Amino acid sequence: MPSSSQRLNLRTPEVMLEVQAKVEQHYRSSLVEKVRAQGGLFQQGQTQIYLAKQFGFCYGVERAIDLAYAARKVFPNERLFLVGEIIHNPEVNAQIAALGIQNLLEGGGTAAIDRLQPNDVVILPAFGTEIVMLEKIKARGSRIVDTTCGDVMSVWKRVKQNAFEEVTSIIHGKASHEETKATASRALGTGKGHYLILLNLEETDFVVKYLTQGGDRDQFLNKFQGALSEGFDPELHLARIGVANQTTMLRAETEEVQRRLRSAIEERDGNTNNFRFFDTICGATQERQEALLDLLKRPLDFLLVVGGYNSSNTTHLAEIGEKNLPTYFVRNQECLESLTRLRHYDFHHHQEITLNNDWMIKSPQESISIGITAGASCPNNLIEEVMMRLLDLREGSIGQGLIVPS
Ligand code: SF4
Structure with a gap:
């Protein structure tokens, strides 16, 4: 079996020129x-559509997509694989599949890894991959195109440092998300490290109580099953903690998680010497959340959030929206079936639901203001399609609108 793999740099000027033309076209x-x-602001008839100042593809996603297209160009005849999804957007993933890039984890198994050959090319997604997976691919000797975003790698740097200093990493994130799994695998360091993943403030408060009042060890382990490192013992591994986060979490919530844990350590120890915090929310997530808060200052009738249903940063945009006004999380323009029928994602219950009501709130004769934003994995062409669908439904025609400068 081959024992080493080769990492590739595909971003040469001639490759990128051609690749970018194709990416833009798609x-x-x-x-x-x-x-x-x-x-x-885009206006047609009685319909005003406001776009957030920042939304859609972030730098990390653009780079990952460019690299996937570049891999196809440089290796037109090789077998190309991707570890899972390149990003969390079904339309983009369908385009990647159309390039002949296969999902190495298709069907949820890892059996395909054992069939990798040295000539195969394996693309790692923007949110990175777990160390154990990477080692398996390397052991097959396949060539690797690593699209992991630099902001994700910054988190890895922090949690590795924690492990080195025997500080347990508390990761604010979703235990099932690829990025958090990849980060957790780095939090083990060379074996001395530990981690605990907290999803929300309720879980944070459970840990706060344990830190300040003690508690039942087995109950703790049971509650966080699947979200902590092997051998984790709350009696030992909460002595020194460092908070990091999945890059796409809700900023305000991450700040609250760290504030509550910091206070708990201070209450327990009388100081914060055993507490570390690194803000690892990425710039793109932050900008999109801030731009949405700005957009919400306008008098909108409702908000459409466009993106893949398994996209963490998109879900958080929907979460911000629904606290303020009627908000619909849609995958694409097909979800806007008619003026009285809409499919959208209920992220609280993890299912797409259909509304058979007056979801548009106002009749086509009345003036309406609609806000649109999208997550970091949503391409602009999908936003345009949603805008056009809105106009088609409300105004009966598309393409006659005006861009209104502010
Ligand atoms: S959302 Fe942030 S961390 Fe994720 S790919 Fe984009 S820039 Fe990188």
């Missing part, structure tokens, strides 16, 4: 770019 929208550049 995902770009000149209308969306123009509307955004001129202040974000």
Whole structure:
């Protein structure tokens, strides 16, 4: 069996020139770019559509997609694989599959890894992959195209440092999310490290209580089953903690998690010497959340959040939206079936639901203001399609609108 793998750099100027032309053709929208550049308002008849100042593809996602296209260009005849999904957007993943790039984890198993050959090329996704997976691929000797975002790697650096200093990493994130799994695997360091993954404030408060009042060890282990490192003992491994987060969490919640844990350590120890905190929310997530808060200052009738249902940063945008106004989380324009029928994602119950009501809130004769935003994995062409669908439903025609400079 081959024992070493080769990491590839595909970003040469001639490759990127061709790749970017193709990527733009698949995902770009000149209308969306123009509307955004001129202040974000598109108007037709009685319908006003406001776009957030920041939404859609982030730098990490753009780079990952460029690299996947570049891999296909550089290796037109090789077998190309991807570890899971390159990003969390079904339309983009379908395009990647159309390039002949196969999902190595298709069907949820890892059997395909054992059939990898040295000539195969394996693409690692933007959110990275677990160390154990990486080692398996390396052991097959296949060539690797690593699209892991630099912001994710910064989190890894922090949690590795924690492990080195025998500080347990408390990761604010979703235990089932690829990025958090990849980060947790790095939090083990060379074997001395431990981690605990906290999803929300309820779980944080459970840990706070344990830190300040003690508690039942088995109950603790039971509660966090699947979200902590092997051999984790709350009696030992909460002595020194460092908080990090999945890059796409809700910023305000992450700040509250760290504030509550810091206070608990201070109450327990009389100081915060055994507490570390690194803000690892990425810039793109932050900008999109702030831009949405800005958009919500406008008098909107409802908000559409466009993106893949398993996208963490998109879900958090929907969460911000629904605290303020009627919010619909849609995958694409097909979800807007008619003026009285809409499919959207209920992220609280993890299911797509259909509304058979007056979801549009106002009749086509009445003036309406609609806000649109999208997660970091949503391409602009999908936003344009949603805008056009709204106009088609409300105004009976598309393409006659005006971009209104602000
Ligand atoms: S959402 Fe943030 S961490 Fe994730 S790929 Fe984009 S920039 Fe990187």
